[in-house]
Amino acid sequence: MSSKSAIRSQQQHKVFMASSEDYKICVVMVGLPARGKSLIAGKAMRYLAWVGIPAKVFNVGSYRRHATPQPAATFFDPHNEEGERMRRAAAEAAMTDMLQWFQDGKGVVAVLDATNSTKERRKWIYETCHKADIETLFVESICDDEDLIMNNILEVKTTSPDYKGQDPELAALDFRNRIRNYELVYQTIDDDEKSFTYVKLINVGSTVIINQIKDYLSSRLVYYIQNLHIKPRSIWLSRHGESEFNLSGKIGGDANISERGEAYARKLPELLRQSGVPENTKIVIWTSTLKRTIQTARHLKAETGYEKLEWKALDELDSGVCDGLTYEEIAEKYPEDFAARDEDKYNYRYRGGESYRDVVIRLEPIIMELERSENVIIVTHQAVLRCIYAYFMNVPQEQSPWMEVPLHTLIKLTPRAYGTEELRFKANIPAVSTWRGKGSSAKHQDFPAEGSEPASTAGTH
Numbered sequence: 001m002s003s004k005s006a007i008r009s010q011q012q013h014k015v016f017m018a019s020s021e022d023y024k025i026c027v028v029m030v031g032l033p034a035r036g037k038s039l040i041a042g043k044a045m046r047y048l049a050w051v052g053i054p055a056k057v058f059n060v061g062s063y064r065r066h067a068t069p070q071p072a073a074t075f076f077d078p079h080n081e082e083g084e085r086m087r088r089a090a091a092e093a094a095m096t097d098m099l100q101w102f103q104d105g106k107g108v109v110a111v112l113d114a115t116n117s118t119k120e121r122r123k124w125i126y127e128t129c130h131k132a133d134i135e136t137l138f139v140e141s142i143c144d145d146e147d148l149i150m151n152n153i154l155e156v157k158t159t160s161p162d163y164k165g166q167d168p169e170l171a172a173l174d175f176r177n178r179i180r181n182y183e184l185v186y187q188t189i190d191d192d193e194k195s196f197t198y199v200k201l202i203n204v205g206s207t208v209i210i211n212q213i214k215d216y217l218s219s220r221l222v223y224y225i226q227n228l229h230i231k232p233r234s235i236w237l238s239r240h241g242e243s244e245f246n247l248s249g250k251i252g253g254d255a256n257i258s259e260r261g262e263a264y265a266r267k268l269p270e271l272l273r274q275s276g277v278p279e280n281t282k283i284v285i286w287t288s289t290l291k292r293t294i295q296t297a298r299h300l301k302a303e304t305g306y307e308k309l310e311w312k313a314l315d316e317l318d319s320g321v322c323d324g325l326t327y328e329e330i331a332e333k334y335p336e337d338f339a340a341r342d343e344d345k346y347n348y349r350y351r352g353g354e355s356y357r358d359v360v361i362r363l364e365p366i367i368m369e370l371e372r373s374e375n376v377i378i379v380t381h382q383a384v385l386r387c388i389y390a391y392f393m394n395v396p397q398e399q400s401p402w403m404e405v406p407l408h409t410l411i412k413l414t415p416r417a418y419g420t421e422e423l424r425f426k427a428n429i430p431a432v433s434t435w436r437g438k439g440s441s442a443k444h445q446d447f448p449a450e451g452s453e454p455a456s457t458a459g460t461h
């Protein structure tokens with residue numbers, strides 16, 4: 001990390017923490033195998049990266065795999081002394097690297113991803129972290145839904161590196177036996193551990209027990225984690241239809257949609273259907289409070305009867321004194337600002353307006369709400385859509401403000417176990433391109449209409 005960006009992430013995490021500069025948290029995952037620990041850890045990483053908090057997962061399984069790439073269930077038998085010794089060594093290696101990472105000043109949140117299934121192991125983690133001035137937050141996932149566990153095994157475990165090249169049925173059976181071995185020694189977090197900060201998620205958050213949360217960042221993390229669910233759903237993202245301001249190359253404002261924008265608004269219900277909406281699925285429509293998104297969602301609302309919410313937090317990035325100008329005019333009137341924005345577009349804040357970083361902070365409640373929700377279509381603006389997309393697709397901060405998100409295109413994101421699937425559907429209605437390359441102040445140009453073939457890419461969390 002460059003010193004400039006290190007300072008920035010310090011500033012960012014100050015937004016989340018009241019006092020101490022060198023605050024460190026170790027999130028300790030707890031639970032039997034196939035309880036979604038790695039999935040929760042991965043999502044928490046994505047969320048922290050998005051809000052600009054340096055974080056890293058230390059997965060004990062990857063350390064164990066160095067010495068034992070494909071162990072059979074018997075390796076995890078608590079009576080297997082050699083197995084016990086090797087598992088302990090893997091946990092110690094992960095802990096050593098984590099402490100070093102904190103010591104190097106690189107991190108704020110580490111996730112120790114392992115079963116950490118005994119009180120003895122948790123006490124050791126707590127004491128080791130405590131000595132190094134690292135706070136601990138234990139996150140236990142408990143699940144007794146046998147069908148869900150079997151589904152988890154088939155969905156992710158049979159394709160894990162532990163079973164690569166093996167028969168999936170035998171792999172599932174072996175994994176079941178691995179769980180049985182863990183069950184012999186597993187101790188849930190109980191009253192003996194009341195002095196620890198912890199959250200217990202029971203059956204995917206249907207019951208949540210929270211104990212001793214002491215700081216703001218931990219409380220944000222706990223709030224985030226408790227809102228996660230694994231019900232199948234999609235999130236659709238669309239910019240508003242082309243606006244009068246888009247046509248004249250002006251940024252910001254509260255213009256009406258153009259004729260072509262109206263054609264897109266009319267086409268949106270069909271485009272949504274074409275993208276694949278499972279039968280009897282209820283979708284909630286979210287727009288900003290600006291006319292162009294409300295007008296774009298009008299026909300969708302009328303034809304489907306879906307519930308609609310308007311969010312101020314979804315309004316376009318506020319361009320302050322530059323609101324209503326074209327990029328050309330900004331380059332002329334505020335050449336230094338124009339260059340500074342190109343230099344660091346994520347952090348540049350318009351005079352009297354916002355930066356992309358500011359937008360991410362105001363979108364945080366939107367992300368929390370999206371995690372709690374099921375199917376949602378969001379009709380919003382270029383900069384805001386980039387920020388939301390960056391969260392789901394894990395796009396680094398320096399890249400996200402430069403992403404191309406064309407008008408008249410519907411993006412469908414479907415969260416999967418370890419990633420988000422993306423499909424794009426073009427409406428085949430021409431519109432100007434509002435994308436601006438670094439250094440350019442060129443006028444908005446028409447981009448040609450293309451076929452409505454979905455372009456599919458898979459992202460990771």
Ligand code: ATP
Nearest residue numbers: 033034035036037038039141143152155204230417
């Ligand atoms: P291991 O200890 O083997 O690493 P794990 O607990 O880390 O296992 P994951 O690899 O994260 O398990 O399992 C992912 C599966 O768990 C996915 O199929 C996901 O849908 C499901 N899942 C996610 N959250 C939960 C939860 N809270 N309870 C049960 N299953 C969950």
Ligand code: F6P
Nearest residue numbers: 250251252316319381382383434
């Ligand atoms: O031009 C459309 C628009 O939504 C403007 O209102 C907004 O200022 C701009 O895009 C954000 O894009 P960029 O950050 O690339 O200037």
